[in-house]
Amino acid sequence: MSTTQIETWAGADLSQIGPIYPMVGSEMILLVIGLIFWLGFHVLQAGIEKKEMEADEALARSPERLARVFEEEAHE
Amino acid sequence: MDTDIGALTVIFTEFYYWVTIPFMFLIHVGFCMYEVGATRHKNHVHTLMKNTMLIPLVTVTFFFFGWWIYFAFPNFGPFAGASLTQSDNAVPWGELMGTHLGGPGIASQEPVMGYGVELGNSYWARINGVFWAAFLLFSWTAASIVSGATIERIRPSAFWILAVVIGSFTWIIDAAWGWHPDGWMVTKLGYHDAYASGVIHAIAGGFALGVVMVLGPRIGKFAPDGTPRNINPHNKWLVTIGLFMIYCGFWGFYVACNVPIIDHQSLGGAEGVVNFTATTIYLTPTTLSAIVFNFLMSLSGGMIAGYVVSKGEAFWTYSAGLAGVITASAGNDLYHPIQAMLIGGVGAVFAYKMHFWVERRFKIDDPVGAIAVHGYAGFLGLIICGFMLWGHPATAAYYDPATLITPWGQLAGALIMFVVLGFIPAWIVSKILHSMGMLRVPPAVELVGLDMSEEIAEEMDAIEISEADIAEAKRLGLLT
Numbered sequence: 001m002s003t004t005q006i007e008t009w010a011g012a013d014l015s016q017i018g019p020i021y022p023m024v025g026s027e028m029i030l031l032v033i034g035l036i037f038w039l040g041f042h043v044l045q046a047g048i049e050k051k052e053m054e055a056d057e058a059l060a061r062s063p064e065r066l067a068r069v070f071e072e073e074a075h076e
Numbered sequence: 077m078d079t080d081i082g083a084l085t086v087i088f089t090e091f092y093y094w095v096t097i098p099f100m101f102l103i104h105v106g107f108c109m110y111e112v113g114a115t116r117h118k119n120h121v122h123t124l125m126k127n128t129m130l131i132p133l134v135t136v137t138f139f140f141f142g143w144w145i146y147f148a149f150p151n152f153g154p155f156a157g158a159s160l161t162q163s164d165n166a167v168p169w170g171e172l173m174g175t176h177l178g179g180p181g182i183a184s185q186e187p188v189m190g191y192g193v194e195l196g197n198s199y200w201a202r203i204n205g206v207f208w209a210a211f212l213l214f215s216w217t218a219a220s221i222v223s224g225a226t227i228e229r230i231r232p233s234a235f236w237i238l239a240v241v242i243g244s245f246t247w248i249i250d251a252a253w254g255w256h257p258d259g260w261m262v263t264k265l266g267y268h269d270a271y272a273s274g275v276i277h278a279i280a281g282g283f284a285l286g287v288v289m290v291l292g293p294r295i296g297k298f299a300p301d302g303t304p305r306n307i308n309p310h311n312k313w314l315v316t317i318g319l320f321m322i323y324c325g326f327w328g329f330y331v332a333c334n335v336p337i338i339d340h341q342s343l344g345g346a347e348g349v350v351n352f353t354a355t356t357i358y359l360t361p362t363t364l365s366a367i368v369f370n371f372l373m374s375l376s377g378g379m380i381a382g383y384v385v386s387k388g389e390a391f392w393t394y395s396a397g398l399a400g401v402i403t404a405s406a407g408n409d410l411y412h413p414i415q416a417m418l419i420g421g422v423g424a425v426f427a428y429k430m431h432f433w434v435e436r437r438f439k440i441d442d443p444v445g446a447i448a449v450h451g452y453a454g455f456l457g458l459i460i461c462g463f464m465l466w467g468h469p470a471t472a473a474y475y476d477p478a479t480l481i482t483p484w485g486q487l488a489g490a491l492i493m494f495v496v497l498g499f500i501p502a503w504i505v506s507k508i509l510h511s512m513g514m515l516r517v518p519p520a521v522e523l524v525g526l527d528m529s530e531e532i533a534e535e536m537d538a539i540e541i542s543e544a545d546i547a548e549a550k551r552l553g554l555l556t
Binding site: 014015016017018019020021024027028030031034035037038041042045046049052053055056057059060061065066069072073076 | 078116117118133136137139140168169170171173174175176177178179180197198201231232233236237308310514517518520521523524525526528529532
């Protein structure tokens with residue numbers, strides 16, 4: 001029993017062996033999962049970033065913080 | 077793999093491309109250092125992560141569809157009879173996109189198309205991953221060039237969408253069309269761009285310009301009367317070391333643009349004569365010696381001219397070195413080294429002058445000069461190549477008669493790279509993102525800095541630790 005096509009290398013003719021990753025035949029399912037993983041990042045991150053920007057925008061209303069940032073910027 | 081010479085050729089080619097990959101990683105290290113150095117303190121972390129996260133996003137999408145586009149699109153252009161090419165080695169569900177020993181496999185694989193067709197699965201099983209990765213690192217570079225032009229005001233999530241568009245879609249279409257031995261721009265226009273003046277640099281510069289035109293300048297960049305203000309790099313050392321890193325990575329980039337060893341006879345050269353040679357990506361003969369000569373001479377030409385024209389300014393002297401290489405790259409497989417040096421010098425001056433002229437005239441804020449160094453220099457390099465190599469065959473020996481390099485073929489190619497596949501897609505996608513309110517950070521956040529949340533959190537952490545230390549000191553009787 002092996003998740004790959006190989007159970008022993010003894011006497012193996014490599015020229016006759018193709019893919020040796022686990023679960024050959026599941027490539028299309030893996031692709032669909034991979035696409036969901038990738039697109040999920042964009043969707044989730046866009047939402048997270050929107051909330052962060054709103055929170056940052058509210059914090060940026062602080063005159064003291066702005067003054068401090070500008071003071072530091074003037075000395076960079 | 078069934079003869080000694082066949083096996084050695086394949087294994088050497090596999091190792092050759094692998095070696096280029098860590099070299100090209102240095103390009104990305106350099107870009108990150110350079111961008112962070114050019115950014116004001118209040119935006120450091122976001123600038124770093126914006127560029128860093130393009131690595132995984134472009135990588136996975138280049139696996140999902142970028143690699144397939146390269147092999148499927150060479151004959152899929154704006155002309156009658158255009159069609160997709162079968163490309164079994166590159167479809168993401170194909171067995172050759174994983175650990176494979178080259179045998180028949182489970183699925184019935186048709187003979188693979190493209191390079192090494194006569195070697196079939198056994199060739200692609202060894203070469204596919206390293207060749208994919210070499211191209212992928214070019215993809216990171218293309219996206220990273222755009223990253224620099226957008227610092228301090230683009231939303232990271234918008235940039236990552238744009239990075240996927242150029243990194244896994246538009247640049248690889250241009251590679252299929254103009255950086256492939258059978259690409260229609262090569263076979264019909266005689267387009268020649270051996271080390272990617274256009275296929276990486278002009279397209280990335282055009283793409284960056286399209287984004288920046290929609291994005292707009294940073295707050296404070298232009299005075300009310302339109303005069304540009306200098307927003308100087310926060311850390312010039314980091315900027316210059318970053319550019320040095322890019323120089324180092326460029327060695328891998330150049331070497332990865334070649335096919336290291338192939339018998340010219342098999343490509344349509346003289347029959348019965350074994351002629352092993354390195355070739356360009358177009359399968360036209362060149363040598364590693366030629367490109368080493370020309371890389372260093374064009375770099376030097378750019379640096380010398382850049383130092384003079386910028387009056388010894390460090391940032392522009394380093395950037396001018398890059399502009400020199402980029403301008404000469406289209407023909408650096410063939411130029412004489414002194415020609416490469418002079419072309420590099422011309423490109424550096426052109427990029428420098430164009431950057432400031434465009435900034436003043438059109439109010440374009442390109443904080444790192446990426447559009448000029450990559451876009452304008454790359455565009456100019458293609459045109460120069462058309463004159464310098466006029467009449468030289470653009471196509472490999474198996475095209476008889478050959479399609480020849482011409483100035484008008486190069487001009488058409490430059491416009492396709494910079495405008496059609498660079499500027500236009502970027503402008504459209506940026507407009508869409510802008511209309512959705514996703515492109516630019518809110519003005520208040522831009523003013524106070526993108527890293528504000530992180531800085532506040534760090535301040536709170538520091539206060540908490542300080543209070544804990546004080547409490548412990550009191551418990552020990554050190555403080556009362």
